[in-house]
Amino acid sequence: MDFEDTPEEAAFRAEVRAFLDRNAERKSEAKSFHRGRYIPEHNIPETVRAAKQWQAKKADAGFAGITWPRQWGGRGGTPVQQVIYGQEEQNYVVPRGVFEIGLGMCIPVLMVYGTPEHLERHVRPAMRGEEIWCQLFSEPSAGSDLAGLRTRAVRDGDDWVVNGQKIWTSGAHFSNYGILVTRTDPDVPKHAGLTFFFVDMKSPGIEVRRIKQISGGSNFNEVFFTDVRVPDSQRLGKVGDGWKVSITTLMTERLAVGDAPGPDFDDIFALARTLELDAGPAIRNPAVREKLADWYVKTQGLKYTKFRTMTALSRGETPGPEASITKLVSASKLQDIASYGIDLLGMAGAVMDPEVAPMQAWFQEALLYAPGLRIAGGSDEILRNIIAERVLGLPADIRIDKDVPFSQLKTGKR
């Protein structure tokens, strides 16, 4: 057992570090506490501009499409190299939260189902950050039950005409393209009647409306489709195969989702050590110490679980299901840490004025955005179902809607 890179991995890591040192500030050397590095503020155009510049630099240096084929401008590298890049980049202050969906889900699904012409046209601009992609999946009545979606696509000549509504679409307001799953046949059971496309977000008939979140931020949107024409040439997979294509996308999403961003063990540990209460620093309290220990072992458990995943990748094996636990554990942990950080402050915990609250009110901010992390990209409940069914081999839920045509399904008031 060791944590050593192979000579090839070490050489790649050195190359990555040299690139990052030249182009970004190390977090440990950052001059002041830098809350914004963790909380991407997507509603600020400067964030998007900075992210685009950073993405172009990465692409020029060969770190944007690490595992993608050289033919489309990628590096032709290995999954281990991708992991190494991620490990190193997280030590630096770089813009995040703009390209993850496009590069982590949309382009990969295009690579599986797109034509060479699609790839020639779309991969490079996405990789260079010139074009941003979003994922048009969830709907007001289809979240965890994605296959219950209602947005209709009807064939009309060489086009499809799309009507309906998507929701929770991160980054739709600054995206150029989106991947879109629609219902093309309501008279067959729900999974069988779906078809997958990609769509130009500037198409006539698309309207994007911002959603204001608990946290006050607006990272995601509602997207309305009114007689939007999508050429059949932008269909991915066969008509009626939309569920299969969606699943491919969601599998890459769960691998791409990392730790929940926000205050972690190191931060609550630092707060507990520096916060002077009447009886001394908060960390002297046994109850506080027990809480800290619980978060430490969860944090480390996730870290070393990733090391196990990386070992499997490094040996050319497919990582086991252990990769699926990261988001489930880290999102709840973040919510708990944020809540306890506020508790430590006592009555002053109610203040989220960044001039007054410790760490520029990072714990208070995190408390308010943490609920979203337990829902987005597969809710806690869906992730537990996935672990139970795919890892433990327990029976699938009984689906009373399985053999019923979609048009005859019961619907609720919400």
Add this chain to the structure above:
Amino acid sequence: MNFDFSDDLKLLREQARKFLSEKSSPKSVRKILEGAAPYDAELWRGVAGMGWLGAAVPETYGGAALGYDGLCVLAEEMGHALAPIPFSSSIYLASEAILVAGTEAQKRTHLPKLVTGERIGTLAFAEGAGNPDAVRVQAHVANGKLSGTKLPVADGEIADFAVVAADGTGKASLYLVDLRDPGVTKTSLKSLDPTRNQAKLVFRDVPAEPLGPAGQGLDLIQALLDRAAVLIAFEQVGGAQACLEMARTYATERYAFGRPIGSFQAIKHKLADVYVATELARSNAYYGAWALSTSAAELPIAAAAARVSATDAFHLASKENVQTHGGMGFTWEADCHLYYRRAKLLATAIGTAPYWKDRLISELERRNAP
């Protein structure tokens, strides 16, 4: 990155799984649970015959020199099979004490016999209620003779000798003490897990041979407990894994309301949580294995983290295994309680979670001094 056991050790794991599934089956574990014998002597001889008692002992002393990661692999299987033998007492604690603190002569005298299983050792430290940081050592040594009471002593009835913490010079030191001496009174205590012996040892002027430097007994014990914490964490992970497998199997075979109970989310989500806790514990234990096998400076932190994580996982897995089995899980006949008992027994061995959590944070404070 090579954060996994080698192929050789994976083969060892398979071999151990097969061996123990035959020789430490629930049926044979129950013989110890319900019978008079304090441990399974036949299994002990079998394990010795495989060379596993000396897994981490150098060849010079008759060991198999598989390294500590080899011992970790075996520990996981011992936990999985609930092996009713004094493996932890004699190997993780007594053999390790001699390896860590013994003179060359002491190693040559004791280790070969520990490796063959001919002699069984244990650690006698506790003197009543309390965690390792709260033990006020009353047992004392004067003129080379030990007097005092130790309670509980794991496998105390079985062991031939003990590594005893006693006050010699105003500070605690370690001593090797032959438990066959007539001045030793052994009393078996009713154990939370009867498949693992607990005893009270009373010493009256028993010859005691110093082990390690005088006055450093508590530091040595802490070092020993750190090492044992990693190994016991592997036993706990093995136990948790076994509970998860039992619960999973039962949930697919047991039908209620016309369907397997494992198709209900109340069961699925519960077992998903057990899986997550077990995997986190496994990953922490792996880091402990790395620290132990490379004598890393991070060992105290790695050991405490492995211990905390594994204690939590085994407790969760064992209680939810009972719960998944419903009323049947609460019966003596079902094997669930074997794991439920063992989980709590291992949670108390070498100190309970509050102690290890405090130790973990203390070590983190030390390593990250402001």
